[in-house]
Amino acid sequence: MKKPSAAPVWVNVALLRVLSLCVITAFWEFLAFSDLYFAGAIPHVSAILWELLQALFSANLYSNLMVTGQEVGTGVLLGGTLGIVTGVTVGVSPFLYRAYGPLLYMFAAAPKIVYLPIMIMLLGSGVASKSGLGTLACYFPVALSVLSATLHMKPIYRHLALSMRLSAYQAATKVYIPATAPAIMNGLKLGIGLSIVSVLLGETKLSRAGIGFQLMQSYGRFNIAEMIALILLTFFIAIAINALLSRIELRLNGR
Amino acid sequence: MSEDAALSIRNLSKTFADSATTTVALQSVNFDVTRNELVSVIGPSGCGKSTLFNIISGLTGDYSGDVLIGGQPISGPHPDVGMVFQEDSTLPWRSALGNVTFALEVRGVPKKERVERARHFLDVVGLSGFEQHRPAELSGGMRQRVAIARALAFQPKIMLMDEPFAALDEQTRFTLGDKVLEIHRQLQQTILLVTHSITEAVQLSDRIVVMSPRPGRLKRIVTVDLPRPRSSDSMKSPAFSKFVSQIWDDVRDATAPVEALK
Amino acid sequence: MRPWATRLRAAVPPAFGALSLIAFLATVEMLLRVGVLNRFIVPFPSEAILSISRLFIDEHLAVRCIQTASKIVVAVVIIAVVGIPIGTALHTWVIARRAYYSWFAGLASAPLVILYPLFLVLLGRGTGAIVLMAGIAGLTPVVLKTIEGLQSTPVGLVKLGKTMQLSNFGLFSKILLPAALPAIFSGLRIGLIYCTTNIIALEFLIDFDGVGQLINLLSYRYDLPGTYAAIAFAILVCATILLATDGAERWVKRTL
Numbered sequence: 001m002k003k004p005s006a007a008p009v010w011v012n013v014a015l016l017r018v019l020s021l022c023v024i025t026a027f028w029e030f031l032a033f034s035d036l037y038f039a040g041a042i043p044h045v046s047a048i049l050w051e052l053l054q055a056l057f058s059a060n061l062y063s064n065l066m067v068t069g070q071e072v073g074t075g076v077l078l079g080g081t082l083g084i085v086t087g088v089t090v091g092v093s094p095f096l097y098r099a100y101g102p103l104l105y106m107f108a109a110a111p112k113i114v115y116l117p118i119m120i121m122l123l124g125s126g127v128a129s130k131s132g133l134g135t136l137a138c139y140f141p142v143a144l145s146v147l148s149a150t151l152h153m154k155p156i157y158r159h160l161a162l163s164m165r166l167s168a169y170q171a172a173t174k175v176y177i178p179a180t181a182p183a184i185m186n187g188l189k190l191g192i193g194l195s196i197v198s199v200l201l202g203e204t205k206l207s208r209a210g211i212g213f214q215l216m217q218s219y220g221r222f223n224i225a226e227m228i229a230l231i232l233l234t235f236f237i238a239i240a241i242n243a244l245l246s247r248i249e250l251r252l253n254g255r
Numbered sequence: 256m257s258e259d260a261a262l263s264i265r266n267l268s269k270t271f272a273d274s275a276t277t278t279v280a281l282q283s284v285n286f287d288v289t290r291n292e293l294v295s296v297i298g299p300s301g302c303g304k305s306t307l308f309n310i311i312s313g314l315t316g317d318y319s320g321d322v323l324i325g326g327q328p329i330s331g332p333h334p335d336v337g338m339v340f341q342e343d344s345t346l347p348w349r350s351a352l353g354n355v356t357f358a359l360e361v362r363g364v365p366k367k368e369r370v371e372r373a374r375h376f377l378d379v380v381g382l383s384g385f386e387q388h389r390p391a392e393l394s395g396g397m398r399q400r401v402a403i404a405r406a407l408a409f410q411p412k413i414m415l416m417d418e419p420f421a422a423l424d425e426q427t428r429f430t431l432g433d434k435v436l437e438i439h440r441q442l443q444q445t446i447l448l449v450t451h452s453i454t455e456a457v458q459l460s461d462r463i464v465v466m467s468p469r470p471g472r473l474k475r476i477v478t479v480d481l482p483r484p485r486s487s488d489s490m491k492s493p494a495f496s497k498f499v500s501q502i503w504d505d506v507r508d509a510t511a512p513v514e515a516l517k
Numbered sequence: 518m519r520p521w522a523t524r525l526r527a528a529v530p531p532a533f534g535a536l537s538l539i540a541f542l543a544t545v546e547m548l549l550r551v552g553v554l555n556r557f558i559v560p561f562p563s564e565a566i567l568s569i570s571r572l573f574i575d576e577h578l579a580v581r582c583i584q585t586a587s588k589i590v591v592a593v594v595i596i597a598v599v600g601i602p603i604g605t606a607l608h609t610w611v612i613a614r615r616a617y618y619s620w621f622a623g624l625a626s627a628p629l630v631i632l633y634p635l636f637l638v639l640l641g642r643g644t645g646a647i648v649l650m651a652g653i654a655g656l657t658p659v660v661l662k663t664i665e666g667l668q669s670t671p672v673g674l675v676k677l678g679k680t681m682q683l684s685n686f687g688l689f690s691k692i693l694l695p696a697a698l699p700a701i702f703s704g705l706r707i708g709l710i711y712c713t714t715n716i717i718a719l720e721f722l723i724d725f726d727g728v729g730q731l732i733n734l735l736s737y738r739y740d741l742p743g744t745y746a747a748i749a750f751a752i753l754v755c756a757t758i759l760l761a762t763d764g765a766e767r768w769v770k771r772t773l
Contacts, residue, residue, distance in 0.1 A: 009615065016616040041638050098530030103538060109755035110748075111714040114721055114729065117736035117744050121558050156342040162314055163338045164361055165331070174361065178348045189626075197628040204634070205722055212631070219634040227634060235627050242626040 043225035052229035060214065061233075067209040068199060071127055075134020075195045080188055083139045087146025087187075088176050092158075097151060104147065108140035112198045116205060130202040130210065137198035138191035145187030149180040182252045189245040196238050260287040260323075261413050261445045262311070267320035269306055279470035280306040284320070286464050286476060288413070293439050293446045295456035296464045299506055303471025304449045308417040311447065312338050325412060333413075337406030341418040345390040345398045351377060352386035355405045362409055369408075376404040379441065380434060396427035400434065407438065414446045420455065429487040432458050436485055453506065457481070457498045458489060465505045475505055560741035568746035576731055576743070578750070585716060585727035585754070588648050592712040595652040596659045597705060603656075604663025604701075605689075614664065625657040630715055633722065642723055651715040655708035662704025666697030702769045706762040713758050717751055728754060 025045055032042045043051075055061045090096045090104070115136055119129035157179050161171040177184070203212025211234060218227035269281040281303040288294045296304050309315035311322055313332035322329050324336065332338075337358075345354050352373050359369035377386060380400040390398050399419055406414055416435075420428040432455055438444055439459075450456050456463045460479050467474040479498055481489060489495055542562040548554045549561050572578040607614040633650050640646040670693050678692040720729025728751050735743040 009612070012612050013615045016612060020616070037639065095530050095533075099534035099537065101534075102531060103534055105759065106756040107752060109710070109714075109759045110752040111718040111721075111755070113718045114732050114748050114751050116721075117732060118748065120736075121741070154342070156340055156344045157346075159314060159340060160344050160346075163312055163332045163336075164358065165334060166361055170361055174357065175346070178346065181348065193626050193628065197630055200628060200631050201718065201722060204631070215631070215634060219638070224635070224638055231631055231635065234631060238628050239623050239626060242623075 040222060040224055043228065047225040048228050048232070051223070051226040052233065055226065055229055055233065061211075061230075064209060064211050064214045067127060068203065068211045071130040071199045071203075071210065072134050072192070072195050074131040075136075075199065076138045076188070076192055078131075079135040079138030079191060079195065080142050080184075082135070083142025083187065083191065084146055084177065084184060086139075086143040087183075088150050088172050088180070090143075091147040091150025091153075092172075092176060097147070101147065104140070104143055108144055112137040112140075112194065113201045113205070116202050119202075120206065125206050126208070130199045130207065133202045134195040134199045137194040138188070141190035141194060142184065142187035145183045145190070146180050149183030150176055153179050182249060185245065185249040185252055189242060189249060192241060192245065193238060196234075196241075200234065259289045261290045261292075261325065262288040262447060263321070263323040263326075264307075264311070265321040265323065267307070267310065267318060267322065269303070269310060269315070269318040281310075281318070282470040282472050284466075284471065284473050286473060288445060288447050290445055291443045292461045293435075293448065293459055294462050294464060295448045295450055295460040296466060297450055297453060297456045297502065297506065298466030298471065298474075299468045300451075301469045301471075302466040303469070304451070304466060305417065306471065307466075308415060308449045312336065312415050312417075335412040337409065337411035337414045339399070339402050339406050339414065339416040339419045341421050343390070343395070343398050343402075343422070345393075345401050347390050350387050350389055351382060351393065351397075351401045351404075354390070354401050355408050358405045358408045364409075372408055373404070376407050377401070379407065379438060380404045394427075395423050396431055399423065399431060403435075403438070407442070407444070412445060414444055416446065416448045418450055419448070421451065428452070428455065433486050435459055440484055453499050453502050454490060457495060457502065458485060458487065463502060465502060477502060477505075557741075560745055564742040565745040565749070568740075568742040569750065572731070572743060572746055572750065576735075576747075578728075578731065581726065581728050581731055582754070585720065585729070588644060588651070588716050588727065589709070589713050589758075592648050592651040592655060592716065593705070593709050595648070596655040596708045596712065599652075600656045600659030600704070600708065601663050601701060604660040604704075605667065607660065608664050608667040618661075618664065621657050621660050625661065629654045630718060633719055637723065642725060644725070647716055647719045647723065647725065650719055651712040654715045655712040658707035658711065659701070659704040662700045662707070663697065666700025666704075667693050669700065670696040699766075699770050702766055706766050709762055710755075710759060713755055717755070 028042065029045060031037065032044045036042075086104070090100050112133055116129065116133060119132040123129040123132050153176065157175050161175045166174065199210070200212040200215075203210035204216050205212075207213040211230060215227055215230050215234075218224070218230060264284055264286050267281055267284040268279070271278045271280055284303075284307065286294075296307060298304055306315065310318050311329075313329055313336075316331075324333050345351075346357065349357060352370070355373035355376060356369045359372060364372070374383075374386060377383060380403050382397060382400055382404065385393065385397065390401070393401065403416075403419070420431050423431065435446070435448075436459060439446060446459075448456070448459060457479055463477045463479060464473060465475045465477060466472065477498070481492070481494055481498070545554065545559065546562050549556050549559060569578075607617060630650065632653070633646070636646040636650050640649065674692050674696060675688070678688045683691060716727070717729040719725075720727040721733050722729075724730050724733045728747070732744060732747045732751060735747050
């Protein structure tokens, strides 16, 4: 008798994923129905989905998304540009690397949210301070990634730049930056993620607009379902951006 | 110094020193490369060939003696010198055409002209039809041809080649050697080639500078009077084998005294 | 060149970097003193530096360091105890790895720390919420690195174990796990750094206790020198942990 053929692997993987989501959802619903937490602390999945739907059709969400997007965008643009310039400048010179590399690593180590009081004092409690935080958050991963890539760049590129008598600007823009493009993308991926986190946390702490502010408003009104819906939406956006950047990174690595 | 000398090396010496040791890489090296000549520098490992290349190309300083190009001492990479390195130096983010135009771009050549010249030199090296290919899509030999085209594109007075075929298989080396001979003949290009391959040196050169091992000194200059035009087929001739044998004896005999220049 | 001269020469670039920082602070000090910079926005660097001793005496900085450090230790224990078994399980069960690896990789890039309001709701404003949040953030690198370490065990060693008739557990404990230790340690190091930064950030946000809370407290009091000093101290703490774990990782890689 012929043995029945096993299901393809991808089917089993998909089934396992669906099963896991069902178990997690069922567990969540069990907690929502139980008396383990006070009423409203664990909203039903249907309530979360309803809040998500309402939020997606509300102008409030989009105006807050615009504010957060503006803060993150400014931070990434400024932080990314400064990070690339720093990384190439310090990485290309062994002296500068040994002088400033340790300082860069030291300042990169701390969570950027702790700089929020400084940002507020310098830039106020509005959009600018969160953009400043986003700038710092994006700057360090980009600078360190580009620094490392420039340092370990194939020596032949340096020789080529020297032999062609390129000016520092020409060498940086035509050789070093293109050569370190995968590292720039890797640094930006990390930097954008950290920028989003820092901006959101800054908004939760002190803000009048933005997704983080909207989140804290939900928390303040004890509308936990709305709060979770906003958190899920933020996760989805962050993961989507990361996935897009990973694709670009793969293409750059494959050249 | 001969009046026709495109490149003159005068009493060139170079020492490397660190905390523990001092190494004399080159000692009192003297020779000229005449215009339109193809000269090879050959020697055993550690004879200072690469150091010599780096000094002439302006990538290494802190030496004693003189390096003169067109009668003028150099003070860094010279604008009239084109270089081809041993390692793959093609820029992976540019096409073959983009790699060649790069050399012209940095010299401020207008776009239309640099594309035309790049296409011409890609044709010279036999890469017509591959202009839009990226280096990753080309073989090792083809990438070196792109590097040669790039070095030729701005019509340098001298081409310096540092073991350009070392990383390639033997068949590709022979093919590229024929290509270099063609370039030399067609363009009357002055070339200084650093190599560890004796057959390559004899196949390509008008003269061969034989270096002795550390400290790198000029042991002998051999004039290769094989008839031109040459090709890889020239290797079949008895005269070719005689030159190879002679130079092998020189290179192998590490303790032979330095002879008078020929 | 003599060894002492070589060492002296090697010290020049880091000394140059340190002097640059001092020169920057000195410039800020001077600009504040002449009134170019506003001292109600930026404190005198000298005052900020001198405030550090005040933080130890008046603000019990040493106690706060212990509070932060104890949270970090608990969080790291959690990520080790939970993360390594999860990574091992995913390595062992191929279907599970294929199903969940990308989820963990995705979680690594997700802004997990913004879940903190939810944890405040569920666990209240306290140490538990902070530690658990930091643990979740630090878990993914441990899981991913454990999988990576176990998967990259040289095939020859696995064959050796099988020819010696080792049981599955024996193979795991005597071959796979030791071979994976450098990668697992690397994951724990990254996890520790994530835990540290998240804990300090959450202490700042939730205003509970520890080093992070001190920054919050001093900024509310508008104690500018104190705030800057506390921030500098937090940076030093994180940098010290990074340096110490870097050295430890290199030692592990050399030894194992």
